[in-house]
Amino acid sequence: MRVSLFATCLVDMFAPEVGVSAVRLLRRLGCDVDFPSGQTCCGQPAWNSGHRAEAEKMAACTVRAFAGSEYVVAPSGSCAGMIRGVYPTLFADEPELQAEARALASRTYELSEFLVHVMQVDLRTLGARFPATVAYHTSCHMTRELGVREEPLALLDQIEGLERRELERADLCCGFGGTFSVKMPEVAVAMADDKLADAAATGAEYLVGADLACLMHLEGRLRRLGGSMRVLHLAQLLDQATRPAQGAVR
């Protein structure tokens, strides 16, 4: 299966190891992975702040970058949600680009969604193992825009040794919210504190999520508050759990 990785700008610039993990994981599962070099950013921050002309510019760039792709997989529910939910509504004046944007939307997936629905993987057959307690943070856009809620949980539950702890109030936003995080920083931080308190209450060693933006916000706050919990992207966890050498890297 040929898969084009949409690394997303945040992973590219701030957490390349998440992209590396996603590539290794997908290859291990038998995918032929490429990385179209024309990719930049999906444009969501501009879109959510109301700067739609600017968002369209970046969207056009993304649409062109993935023109030849069979499947596009992003390690981010939010960016995949932007492509699937918003792109089909763009480019009203450019029918060709609009058609391409819609086609891209129809072949774009968030990583866990792709693994569960398209590849139909069963991590147990790979002997996946990650002996640790894990609390999973459900991201809002992934849940509510993409409708991907159970998929990451299903994958985590296929990993031997992994004990999943439920977050109380899992439906509450962590407070990132794009420009909200700098326009209303005090509220964003108060929201992060709630989320981190719920995570700490589970006693889990790892806080895992599928959206880097949420994780940057939560980890950034956690570092100021102190605490032993570690923040990990789902792609990293799945990569580590399925490594032939096995076991969690601690």
Added chain:
Amino acid sequence: MSGLRDRVRAELQQTAKRSAVAASTRGEHLAKERAWRELAAEGRLQALRDQARDVKNQALAHHEEYLRQFVAQVERRGGRVHFASTGEAAVAQVLAIIREAGACRIVKAKSMVSEEIGLTPALEAAGLETLETDLGEFIVQLAGQAPSHITGPAIHLSAKQIAGIFCEKLGEEVPPDPEALAALARRMLRDKFLTADVGITGANFGVAETGSILLVTNEGNADLATALPPVMIVVMGIEKLVPDWAALEPLLTLLPRTATGQRMTVYVTAITGPRQPGEVDGPEELHVVLLDNGRSRLLGTKYQDVLRCLRCGACLDACPVFRQVGGHGYGSVYSGPIGATLTPLLKGAAADELLDLCSVCGACTENCPVQIPLHRLILEQRADRAAGRPGPADQGPWHTAGQAAAAGAATGRFSPAGGAFGAVRQVSLAERWLFRLWAWAWSDPRRYRAVARLVALLARPFSRDGHLTWFPGPLAEWGRERDFPAPALRPFHERWSELEQEEGAAHEG
């Protein structure tokens, strides 16, 4: 901008208030979840939400027709209908009715629309004794505060604080126990009901078919306020109309379940005209004040959906931002997601800053019984603002002739609304240029990569342990209370070539 941010900061400092709001909203949200699960288990949740959306849409699509029918029916039963284009006009109308009746003692049932037009303070300023009779409203009125939640005006106060307020204002010692507090309020209010000259209510629904006003309450205060005083005044937003009684079925099924998790509220009061010959109770005079105040300008626009709102408060209870800052943080009568959406639509650019009090998580939309896409309407308004497009409230009295007609000018009794027109919606120059520059750089892969490299190099001296030690520009706001990762010296796109080399070794299985 700073007004909102300062207010929000001040609210965040109030830890007791925050816990009260967080606990109350969470409790209400979970109650709603249970009630919705029950409907879902019966296989009718989505169908009910669709029907509720559709009947409200139908009412809005044929607004003029239903308005005419409603007015005719109210008048046929002997009620009087008044049209108010603005809040000021509605207040003046209510005052005129009260003066004409020679009244001076007024009891009020809870009504968001009366909050919207500042009715109670205006009546008090005119020297009229005006008593809020909903328990929560009674408490905040005594305390001299604004209500903090659409359905729970006093949720920001603890029982202990309420007991303190009762002691100070009523001179009665009472234990901080909800039942004892309610009993005291009931005793205080009972006399007032018996001696009041005028009862004022809002309306949950107005039924066009019969000219009936529906009130959905739990405390029975609206019942007393409508049954006892000789004069009744209903102040009602024009969007509250529904075509007929059948339309109420999905609405009355969803409203209590969504607002409080109840299958049915304790009282559903229907008032069809004043007391008719042979009837034993009800007001001798019934006045209905139909308020526009910016609503008709939304008809036929991309924002019309917001007029479906039932004021159930579910979006407030689900909202992670409301949970932190409470209703007072918004500084507007309507707070939470519906407030952030509706207030700028009714008031225009002056209220635009509320659009920023939203993390776009979508919980509001998910929990709205009538499926208003609240967070999308916020994004839509942010787009209007960024493009410098005037919102509905900034465009002058009526921006299409059709809307004027729909609003009831066709009945010849609405005058075009006034308001603060001509205000300009805009984002800061810094924000506009930041996004322009950013889009220019990031809409081209070569420029994007050059910027990524430049940023990483510039950040290098300010990085420690993989995180920034200096926060330039917009990051300053981030960095006050959070760390931010340093940009990778070798971004993913630079590592791709070696990852490609790995390929041979990759298919380990």
